[in-house]
Amino acid sequence: xxxxxxxxxxxxxxxxxxxxxxxxSSWRQTNEYAVYMGTKDMLGYNxxxxxxxPPSTTPALLFxxxxxxxxxxxxxxxxxFDRRTExxxxxxxxxxxxxxxxxxxxMCTNHPTPLQLDQIRIEGVRSFGxxxxxxQDPEWNDASVxxxxxxxxxxxxxxxxxxxxxxSIYV
Numbered sequence: 001x002x003x004x005x006x007x008x009x010x011x012x013x014x015x016x017x018x019x020x021x022x023x024x025s026s027w028r029q030t031n032e033y034a035v036y037m038g039t040k041d042m043l044g045y046n047x048x049x050x051x052x053x054p055p056s057t058t059p060a061l062l063f064x065x066x067x068x069x070x071x072x073x074x075x076x077x078x079x080x081f082d083r084r085t086e087x088x089x090x091x092x093x094x095x096x097x098x099x100x101x102x103x104x105x106x107m108c109t110n111h112p113t114p115l116q117l118d119q120i121r122i123e124g125v126r127s128f129g130x131x132x133x134x135x136q137d138p139e140w141n142d143a144s145v146x147x148x149x150x151x152x153x154x155x156x157x158x159x160x161x162x163x164x165x166x167x168s169i170y171v
Contacts, residue, residue: 036120038100043079050086051096059095059124061131061159067119068154075118077150084143092134093126115154125159 045052069075089095100120125131134140 036100036102036117037104038102038120041099041101041119041121044082044096044099047079048082048086048096050090051082053090053095055093055095055124055126057093057126059093059097060127061125062097063094063123063125063157063159065119065121065123065157066115066117066155067121068116068152069118070150070152074150074152077146081143081147081150084146085140088134088137088139088143089123092130094131094134095124096121097124098122115156117154 067078069078098121102117102120105115105117
């Protein structure tokens with residue numbers, strides 16, 4: 001869901017009793033959490049339409065990425081990875097469900113600061129089998145070098161099925 005202003009987000013979303021109860025329950029279980037605010041990654045949506053094509057089936061897995069780009073060329077390298085793998089991902093059932101450019105972050109934990117991320121990506125993966133097959137493709141391996149070269153060690157990726165993280169994602 002998109003909100004026109006931060007004030008409308010607070011009024012319509014954070015002040016909602018049901019949302020507040022769900023957040024409180026989820027956060028109480030983990031005892032620590034990070035909140036990232038961002039805007040839709042329009043570069044990705046506009047430049048890589050095959051990545052954002054609706055999947056033909058419901059994804060079996062969700063693939064989360066938190067990216068911190070190296071300066072000065074990290075984002076350019078990751079964009080080149082996206083360009084080179086756009087069709088390949090679509091062929092193997094990997095579709096972008098959401099991509100956000102992070103504009104601010106807050107952490108409620110014993111840690112002093114949240115991970116300093118530049119972008120958060122959520123992808124749908126049709127099956128582990130197809131994901132394993134794409135990893136063996138030479139084109140994927142060549143392009144992956146660009147992605148890895150363009151991000152810092154603070155970046156992360158991880159899988160979840162539909163039963164994990166659902167209470168932790170509010171879009």
